[in-house]
Amino acid sequence: MFQYILSRLLYTFPIAIGVSLIVFALVHLAPGDPLSAVMGEVDQTMIAEMRASFGYDKPLPLQYMTWLGSVASGELGYSLRSGQAVLEILLSAAANTIALGVLASLLGFSVGIAAGMFAGYRNGTWLDKVVSASAIAGVSMPHYWLAIVLVIVFSVEWGLLPAVGAGSASSMFSWESFQHMILPTIALSAIPCAIVARTTRACVMEILSMEFVEALRARGLSESRITLHVTRNALPTVLAVMGLQFANLLGGSILVETVFAWPGTGSVLNQAIFDRDIPVLQGTILLLAMFFVVTNLVIDILQTWADPRVSRH
């Protein structure tokens, strides 16, 4: 097992290099000149000077190598707009996004698994149909629309919860911060919840139709014990789906964060795109990509643990 984890860790290096290359290329292939966007209509010689000072006049491969070198040493550069260190911007934004992502995962996964197990066990009953229909609604519903509806109902109409921002409390674990997180959490959890519910339901139904469940019953096992076996068998598949959804949530949602004015990576990314703020843009996308790589690595490792049939070589 240890060897397997080590080899999987080694594999992530080429993936990370590839990701960084794509991130760099995407940002530089986008039309528009960062400096003219920031500085507006100014003297061309001044722009050329600035370009030289940021290194944007060098050939792209060289720029990439320089950037990669500084990234490797933890130096992500400074924002073209605010002059703030990119790392600093990212750390506070990522903390906000991760907080929401973890809460939305906890809510979405627990409700999704419970509903999916329930529907899978009561396959064909009206309860199953209600769960399945809600899951389809959850997947098809745009989450920013749900976000707006939540704001209208809970903040505007009933005035129960704050609509925007993260609050002014210094700690993220305060009641005020939590209140600000409730609505975004619900909006973000809808899609993962629906997807996990559908996967769990399909998985449980498939497992229940397998002969080994009958064989377990023939051994005199109690129904709760059999449910344990069913859960254990559904785990690898559901785990894989949850991993992807979790990685998605960690990436933050530009739309939902914009609706709630949540200071997370989605908002940072959105602003950086409008500002052509290349250092911030590159840093953010790289961070999100690395979230995906790491989450996938963790999921892979968890899956080999959960499913003995997955090869460890």
Add this chain to the structure above:
Amino acid sequence: MSQASSAPLVEVDDLCVRFVGPDATVSAVNGVSFALAPGEVLGILGESGSGKSVTLRALMRLLPHRKTRMDGRITIAGHDILRLDAQALARVRGPVVAMVFQEPMTALDPVFTIGQQIAEAIRTHESIDGVAARRRALELLELVQIPSAARRLDAYPHQLSGGLRQRAMIAIALACRPSVLLADEPTTALDATVQIQILLLLRTLQRELGMAMIFVTHDLGVAAEVSHRVAVMYAGRFVETGHVNDVVKRPSHPYTQGLLGSTVHGVAKGTKLSTIPGAPPNLARLPEGCSFAPRCGYAQQACRVAVPAQVEEGGTSGVPHLTRCVRVQASSAACGTTVPTTA
């Protein structure tokens, strides 16, 4: 068991199993009765869809209860199976009656090791600790002659060959020392050479442990090898039962004769193999009278009126030879050497 050896261990009386669906009701078992003494082996022989596996599952009430209607009476070691509540039923499954399934790959939980599954079965019924359960699991793997058993204890089902998997499943079935072992075509999914090994193992274990066994198969040779008594099943009824020698050497029912005739063994090369014409009846719409009549070369008017009663014609070592066929009444001496089948 407290039973005297003469009292039956299993008694099935007029068992009927119907599957109720939205479109049709399928009558899978239609009045099966038999008794089994401790240590006795009954072979149930029949084609797919004849109701033999359903009969076996009914004995443990493993059929999906929402869709299944069961009538009649099943008594195993004094337990009235059809009237037990869920907990009492769970206590019977394992220590009193256990089952070996046809396909060991699908009947074992893929994400638990063999050792875990055996230990779990033991600890469900006996209050012993994990270490003792594991030791018992090892003994069981040795009992079913799995080589390097200690290593196989921590193997997952997919890491074993088909034969070893079936041995592991037999070990699980024997975990709580059942009085009755139900075997549902335990050799069908295996390679021919492995089939014989598993068959011999089951026969040895049955004798050593003194278990009663019901062995379901579609292979007459297999049934003859392990059984004291054979029941031939067709469309949910026992059409012929008797001592192995009687049924194999002097089959009375035209269906049994047809089954004996449709074999690829001992037939000269080039001769056409004989088969039973037609197909088994639709269990949702069984014909009146004898279910085999539509395919039977000897069918007469009387066959289509009512289900023929069981007629006794001799027997061997105390086992009566019973047949449900109108012809048997007419000529009880008929030895059925002519097989009413066409190529």
